[in-house]
Amino acid sequence: xxxxxxxxxxxxxxxxxxxxxxxxxxxxxxxxxxxxxxxxxxxxxxxxxxxxxxxxxxxxxxxxxxxxxxxxxxxxxxxxxxxxxxxxxxxxxxxxxxxxxxxxxxxxxxxxxxxxxxxxxxxxxxxxxxxxxxxxxxxxxxxxxxxxxxxxxxxxxxxxxxxxxxxxxxxxxxxxxxxxxxxxxxxxxxxxxxxxxxxxxxxxxxxxxxxxxxxxxxxxxxxxxxxxxxxxxxxxxxxxxxxxxxxxxxxxxxxxxxxxxxxxxxxxxxxxxxxxxxxxxxxxxxxxxxxxxxxxxxxxxxxxxxxxxxxxxxxxxxxxxxxxxxxxxxxxxxxxxxxxxxxxxxxxxxxxxxxxxxxxxxxxxxxxxxxxxxxxxxxxxxxxxxxxxxxxxxxxxxxxxxxxxxxxxxxxx
Amino acid sequence: xxxxxxxxxxxxxxxxxxxxxxxxxxxxxxxxxxxxxxxxxxxxxxxxxxxxxxxxxxxxxxxxxxxxxxxxxxxxxxxxxxxxxxxxxxxxxxxxxxxxxxxxxxxxxxxxxxxxxxxxxxxxxxxxxxxxxxxxxxxxxxxxxxxxxxxxxxxxxxxxxxxxxxxxxxxxxxxxxxxxxxxxxxxxxxxxxxxxxxxxxxxxxxxxxxxxxxxxxxxxxxxxxxxxxxxxxxxxxxxxxxxxxxxxxxxxxxxxxxxxxxxxxxxxxxxxxxxxxxxxxxxxxxxxxxxxxxxxxxxxxxxxxxxxxxxxxxxxxxxxxxxxxxxxxxxxxxxxxxxxxxxxxxxxxxxxxxxxxxxxxxxxxxxxxxxxxxxxxxxxxxxxxxxxxxxxxxxxxxxxxxxxxxxxxxxxxxxxxxxxxxxxxxxxxxxxxxxxxxxxxx
Numbered sequence: 001x002x003x004x005x006x007x008x009x010x011x012x013x014x015x016x017x018x019x020x021x022x023x024x025x026x027x028x029x030x031x032x033x034x035x036x037x038x039x040x041x042x043x044x045x046x047x048x049x050x051x052x053x054x055x056x057x058x059x060x061x062x063x064x065x066x067x068x069x070x071x072x073x074x075x076x077x078x079x080x081x082x083x084x085x086x087x088x089x090x091x092x093x094x095x096x097x098x099x100x101x102x103x104x105x106x107x108x109x110x111x112x113x114x115x116x117x118x119x120x121x122x123x124x125x126x127x128x129x130x131x132x133x134x135x136x137x138x139x140x141x142x143x144x145x146x147x148x149x150x151x152x153x154x155x156x157x158x159x160x161x162x163x164x165x166x167x168x169x170x171x172x173x174x175x176x177x178x179x180x181x182x183x184x185x186x187x188x189x190x191x192x193x194x195x196x197x198x199x200x201x202x203x204x205x206x207x208x209x210x211x212x213x214x215x216x217x218x219x220x221x222x223x224x225x226x227x228x229x230x231x232x233x234x235x236x237x238x239x240x241x242x243x244x245x246x247x248x249x250x251x252x253x254x255x256x257x258x259x260x261x262x263x264x265x266x267x268x269x270x271x272x273x274x275x276x277x278x279x280x281x282x283x284x285x286x287x288x289x290x291x292x293x294x295x296x297x298x299x300x301x302x303x304x305x306x307x308x309x310x311x312x313x314x315x316x317x318x319x320x321x322x323x324x325x326x327x328x329x330x331x332x333x334x335x336x337x338x339x340x341x342x343x344x345x346x347x348x349x350x351x352x353x354x355x356x357x358x359x360x361x362x363x364x365x366x367x368x369x370x371x372x373x374x375x376x377x378x379x380x381x382x383x384x385x386x387x388x389x390x391x392x393x394x395x396x397x398x399x400x401x402x403x404x405x406x407x408x409x410x411x412x413x
Numbered sequence: 414x415x416x417x418x419x420x421x422x423x424x425x426x427x428x429x430x431x432x433x434x435x436x437x438x439x440x441x442x443x444x445x446x447x448x449x450x451x452x453x454x455x456x457x458x459x460x461x462x463x464x465x466x467x468x469x470x471x472x473x474x475x476x477x478x479x480x481x482x483x484x485x486x487x488x489x490x491x492x493x494x495x496x497x498x499x500x501x502x503x504x505x506x507x508x509x510x511x512x513x514x515x516x517x518x519x520x521x522x523x524x525x526x527x528x529x530x531x532x533x534x535x536x537x538x539x540x541x542x543x544x545x546x547x548x549x550x551x552x553x554x555x556x557x558x559x560x561x562x563x564x565x566x567x568x569x570x571x572x573x574x575x576x577x578x579x580x581x582x583x584x585x586x587x588x589x590x591x592x593x594x595x596x597x598x599x600x601x602x603x604x605x606x607x608x609x610x611x612x613x614x615x616x617x618x619x620x621x622x623x624x625x626x627x628x629x630x631x632x633x634x635x636x637x638x639x640x641x642x643x644x645x646x647x648x649x650x651x652x653x654x655x656x657x658x659x660x661x662x663x664x665x666x667x668x669x670x671x672x673x674x675x676x677x678x679x680x681x682x683x684x685x686x687x688x689x690x691x692x693x694x695x696x697x698x699x700x701x702x703x704x705x706x707x708x709x710x711x712x713x714x715x716x717x718x719x720x721x722x723x724x725x726x727x728x729x730x731x732x733x734x735x736x737x738x739x740x741x742x743x744x745x746x747x748x749x750x751x752x753x754x755x756x757x758x759x760x761x762x763x764x765x766x767x768x769x770x771x772x773x774x775x776x777x778x779x780x781x782x783x784x785x786x787x788x789x790x791x792x793x794x795x796x797x798x799x800x801x802x803x804x805x806x807x808x809x810x811x812x813x814x815x816x817x818x819x820x821x822x823x824x825x826x827x828x829x830x831x832x833x834x835x836x837x838x839x840x841x842x843x844x845x846x847x848x849x850x851x852x853x854x855x
Contacts, residue, residue, distance in 0.1 A: 016778075017778050017780055017781050020781050020784070021780075021781075021784060024784060024788065071466075071469070071470060074473075075469065079465075079466075079469055082462050082465065082466070083462075083466060085462065198791070201787075202784070205780055205783070205784055208780055209780060331628075331779045331780060332430070332627075332628045332632060332779060333429060333430065335624075335627070335779070335780065335783050336429075336430040336433065336434075336624050337430075337433070339620070339623075339624055340430075340433060340434070340437055340624070343437070343617070343620060344437065344440075347437075347440075347441050347444065348444075350616075351441065351444040351445055351447075351448050352444060352448075353448070
């Protein structure tokens, strides 16, 4: 068995295709480091610009509301009634935009000259701004789409408020740039956005032809003349696919962690980070009413949970790829179906409401690791790990059964 | 060659992935519709309210007028605006949409006249000539010369004049065709098509072509069937061109078929009545190389809203400056607009097909070919995406994938340069492919 695994691993490393993909993966990691370094460099300028836009917007709306208020005072009863239809809570709406204007203005000046007032001041202003935005969203003075477009969805605002309050209360040193690439922060950023999705896609391509390659070339006949049971061959292939996919990602993560640590230091593993409450985290069913509720843990705990989920997902996706390739015997179909499944998770995250249970019951829906860990979509961590675990076992058994009973004499159809 | 195209197309259409992709597109469409329905908002006010409010703002200024004759004319004019508002409100109550569209058109014409008068005599003459027919039909016999806002018209700027004129044209179209006003979240058979080519297809078109075409040549190269095929009296160049034509037709088949079931399902209910719904269109899209600034994307980021199909009520504030862009926009029937969108989409597909066929011809290994195409597409899109909202023009083929927004003039690129760039880029890719493939050792 160990000889078989060694052979598979040797074949894997020697394949030109795999060498190219490994080079692509290494380039992807370098690209991520370069991208975040660029984001770090531009963070102050970009944030100042976006705060300026928010100030202009709030200022414009507040001005038009003040004109509206003035004409409301002069209007007769019939006119008043009509005017109040479009802005039924005009005074509250005015106060909301006024507060938004003031806090955005304070942040513009903070980013212009942030050494003067310090990070604690920024966090205090941010808390005020975010709390006000939450009130605005609840009262429908500002739309959810608007907040989402600015990267300030209500659940994300709630998360920021909880984290900022904790940092101020415990007098913890506040970092001035979320993209500062320390070793720990690099690992944290790798779990954000679409990066896990791209990584998963690239690693899956590494293992896609572990069965089909031989079938398409016809060399499987020679391989099966060796004195090994088909079951053992299957298991050795699965183990080598698992080792290579998990191994490659782990090695690349470790190397990148070392590089960023040498560049900017390791970072503090005990630094606070938000995570979903236990009720959401360890649930076996989807819970829509716990969305946005977070608690504070160390970033180390966050990373352990995040990477546990990521590696379970990686193994499940690799297993799914093996399964499709065993039943279809076609590289094209396998690539098409796996890409389709990964795209579907993108579709769900883009178009589905965060409360929909479908997020929790689609195995690749868990690829939005940041959103899962921060309770921003209705998909509990434990359910995700369990669901993917079951998929791995089931697909393993079905694939093993299919492979052992496959008619290999007829060649490729 | 025709036979080869037909046989290849039949073979590709029979593939499982074709039907899986069609199903995925239908599923995405259903999710988008569901999402739109969730976002449907209650309309608190009608244009009638707006006209009455705008007429009400001027009461104090009218009272200050000393000249009795001027006072009479201006008072009469604002009373007309107030009356148009009341008529629009009444029409809504009576559910008479034709009358609502008439009153709203007239209200906008009055506001546009106010803007034109403020802008000077020449603008006013131009307005009179442009809107003569419209005025006669919607004013219920009001004499154009008896209406004047000049002594008190100071609210509206040049940009707003064009805005009101465009609004008037929009509602006049609805009035003439007996259609009902729509909003961004409305869904019916024809507006679904608009949303489909605006929100869904641009996001996935590159990946759709990638999945369909990454193995177009290397598959036949790997399994040896290319040798058999090239023993036929068919040049290698014709073989490549066949692949590209089939790629375009196959992608169009998947794209169009992905929308058909939903269009038919809606159409049974609404009889496709909105087929000639007026849609905002950039006037010189096919004759000019320059476009207008992408105010829709800008406003979406800044304000998060865009209330009418392809059209923004705040468009007279492009980038927050009172520049005025609505003079470059006009309205066009939806079916015509969708036809032009399909034309633009076809050249976009041509580019992505040429790219994938080239990579498929260069790399024998399907997985490496897929990875290379995917990386080029993703990197291209990531690098080009900022062009959609930047101050410069959006001239990258990777970011001109939204035909609806290009025709609407809100994608930092007009239709003519988009077509030229796609054709040029495709020509280069196809030429490289032909030169390479001619000498390839098969």
